[in-house]
Amino acid sequence: MDPHARYQSPLTSRYASPEMAANFSDNKRFSTWRKLWLNLAIAEKELGLDIPEGAIEEMKEHIYDIDYELAIAEEKKRRHDVMAHVHTFGVAAPKAAGIIHLGATSCYVTDNGDLMILRDGLDIIIPKLARVIQRLSAFAEQYKDLPTLGFTHFQPAQLTTVGKRATLWIQELLWDLRNLTRAREDLGFRGVKGTTGTQGSFLALFEGDHQKVEDLDQRVTELSGFKEYYPVTGQTYSRKIDIDVLMPMASFGATVHKIATDIRLLANLKEIEEPFEKDQIGSSAMAYKRNPMRCERACSLARHLQILVQDALGTASVQWLERTLDDSANRRICLPEAFLTTDILLTLLQNISEGLVVYPKVIERRIHQELPFMATENIIMAMVKKGGDRQECHEHIRVLSHEAGAVVKQQGGENDLIQRIQKDSYFEPIWADLKTLMDPSTFIGRAPQQVDRFLKEYVQPALKPFEEVLKKESKAELSV
16 A cells, blocks of 8 residues: 555654654564563573473574564454464464463563563663753853843843753753653563463462462563562553653653743744754745744644653553453553654754754843843942932932833833933932943853852763763754
8 A cells, every 4th residue: 555545643754763663663562572472481491391492492583573464364363463473473483382472461472562662762762861951051051151131921030141041941851851760760570470460370380389480470570671570460560650651751741842932932032043954944935934843843742742641540540450451552552652752852852952043142132121120229229339318219210210111112212221320410420330230240140150050960960870872972863
């Protein structure tokens, strides 16, 4: 069939990285199942079960050469995906055909396989997040001293610096890094638990030897790359584990939306822009436009990421007793989409952070439009130091400020408060001090020092485990 005649998810067809798309591919899923069957056979043989000579070697040789046509035919006939692949693997490794899946239930491969895929997905995501933090930290360092107008309620407020504002983004990303790392470290293995979690089938295989059953559970866990298994399960691992994985991703989505929205607002003010390529077109009609399409895409995908955890919450809440199958179809969608979307957002954020453009002159002009009003308290203090009366000075400033405000709002003119002060003889004692009183760098408080301390004491320790990865040069390129 023509691929263009069939729906394809844009997450994989347009945006996702090759490595994350591969992590949720059929090749990854079904080769992981085969690895689990191999691990089970190895452990069972080590613990004394009669595994045919050459069976394990054949299984090792046929981990990746999956006959999909045969598997599809078998599933159509048997209406059971796991048994279809048991049969297909057995055809490829005939010496092992009689012992593949020995003692196991379907969830041995489906659930353990999912946990391995989730683990590998987190191993892709976490270093990428560290790289984004590194890129934004370099930006914060570069612009830690550049004054800029702060905004509360998106109304002009006291000054901050461009770099200090970036640390607000980085701090939230650090929390996301902590949460995702914690989810990775807490991820366990279902292990070999049997049909309802009692390990009854394995106890029968080992003729009532409880220790061998426990040893089997531990050995398969180790062979599959996990430190520990969940001590008790039903037929499946608890679906709360999916919540533990998707919740920090949803939280990351909120962080991304905030960062991208901030940049969109600043782009409207022409103070900061995301990268804009030489041949990029902002609008099909308005040729002059430079739309923040990367940040808009980030906001769009971040909203999708934030809601996917609702699927996991709903699924966990309706699992009956030892298990029910109404989780399966939902999880096939929400788990891959959460990882794919997180991965895409990290690529977008890295691309944006590597190419952020700052316009200091525009920032300076906006400061000068608002700074006279912000400087009034400093002017009053300076007058009092020169012998003036605080209340009388306040009234003079109030009158002049309202006059200047009328020029800005009613006439569309520039803020001329300082010029009015320079013409009012009442303020003659501080005329010579006005330039110093109006220096933007005196209005940013400890912002530069806060940036220095934050980067040194919080960012650097958090990135230390990723030193080797971050040494490798990696630019984030967008496919579309």
